[in-house]
Amino acid sequence: MLILVLYLLGVALLCALGIWFIGRHSRHSRHGRFSHGKNPVRTHGTTSRRKNRPRLGVQRKSEPYLFLLPTLLLLLLMFGYPLINSFIMAFQNYKLTAPGKIYFNGLDNFRKLFGESDIWLIIRNSFIYVLISVLGQFLLGMTLALALNKKFKLRGLYQAIVFLPWSLSAFVIGLMHRWSFNGEYGVINDMLIKLSLISEKIAWLGTPGFSLAVVIMAMIWMGIPFFAIMILASLQSIPISIYEASHIDGCGPLRRFFQITIPYIKPTVIVTILLRTIWIFNSFDLIVVITNGGPANYSQTLPSYMYTKAFSSYDFGLASALGVLLMAVLVVYVTVFLKTTRYNKAGNF
Template sequence: MTFAAHPHAAKPLRKRIADASEPYLYSAPALVLIIGVMLVPLALGISYAFRDIQLLNPFSGGFIGLDHFRALGQDQAFFRALRNTLWWTGASVFLQFIFGLILALLLDKPFAGRGLVQALVFLPWAVPSFLAGLNWAWMFNPVIGPLPHWLHALGILDAPNNILSDPHLAMWGPIAANVWWGIPFFAITLLAALQAIPRDLYEAASIDGAGPVQRFVSITLPFLAPTIAITVLLRTVWVSNFADLIIVMTNGGPADRTQIVASYIFTQAFKRLDFGYASAIALVLLVLLLVYSLLIVLLRQTLLNKG
């Protein structure tokens, strides 16, 4: 192509530069902020993992190589937090997903008052997480909350005690709050995906004599599968980092039974002001999450290639 053939393409240089830079001008403010407030601190945080940084100690700050990681290898509290993270994330995401999917299916059929119902059942999602945590902590408190009495009446608890102070049961408290709080997220995402399924597919299947179960398995599930895969992946990563409810409800206690890695990092940074050690734990968590995400992506690729 030559300019002579396209006289209109021969814009002046200044105009061409202005055109080429236009998308960058639009995205520059957002990018500057993301780089300055997220990427730079991320890089700093990774460097802290190899340094001795304690906020209250003015002589700290030197490079100490892998000392933090050696300490971490001996840290029983860290390994307990790792096990708790698996339990917390697995139970929360599984229950949120199952109940979210059921809710999305219930809301997918048109019925009178659906808009109102949708607003009411999605409401927990708007409740600030700290308030959800406090609210459920109060619900589990036998003095002012009904739950211990109900659980006792149902024979699940021997006495109407606060499960948040029982080392064996405490984790169920934050999990219950998390499920209550997280169902709407799954329901909203899955409902959006459900409504994108072409309706005529269902009609065609009914005409061919497919029952509701068959329609669900051979139309709904395959259409939902990509959304389910991506939301579960993102949510798993997100929930494993979600320390608000635990910090508000139990602060990791009793006896560290509800301490997850994210809340452990926060405790190290916030209470002990040991930024170096906190960053080392955070780096380990980051690597674990990356490995998890890569495994899921690889698994998905293998499955896709097979299919």
């Protein structure tokens, strides 16, 4: 509670400072600006023009902060504060079932975490899940984008259909896959048997290995459109004249692809892959819907495990310790991301 009060005070102080600063710089202009806003037609004329001009320079300084203030405030309050809070909880004995007994316990949570027999399995799952999902999405998305990069009849309609998975919820997608891969009544088993690829029904979601594979398949299905959209956009930004020039110079299609197309789309591809990697790592609703981590944690990843830990045993301390672990991974990742893409230097995304 004390932290909350302190934090709120800090934010309030910052805001007050900001407002004071803005007020000091635009005190003279305030009145004029707002009266103009109400009645733009009447301010038409030389006087207002003369009034507006010299002010603009002064206003510019404070105005962007004013425009961004609500957004920043919300994000600081609802992202910043909780993150600090969860960092503190990681070093506490914090069980929601025993609210009276909250105290600092040093590294106990971390010891408990690494003492668990399944933790390495879960870390391994996370790696496999992220790696194969990203790779699958990228390769299939790239294929789709290349196929789409030529005008044909009804391309708009086709895109509306093929990009549709982007707008569907992980819940619905999870449901579809869970039902299709159902061991007894599922359509996948039935088809595989009819094609005589398998002779007996497979309990996809109850077998270690297969359950994670189903989750990955659902994840790939869900993410192809995003990759395709990104890569298609960058393919379409390649100037045609370059292709024409290469054609005149006698460049074959294969060489054209590797020496013109690939270098052109490389920056987009790298940024997309890096953004998607972290997004896939973080998202676990598919896991919750399809397998709920089962059987016996064989399809559990770090974030889904954190969710399970927090809301089945209500041991928020332990869950937060896992969260700190995630944060560490994140920090490393963000650094790598910034280094490879030089985002911070461009200041753009």
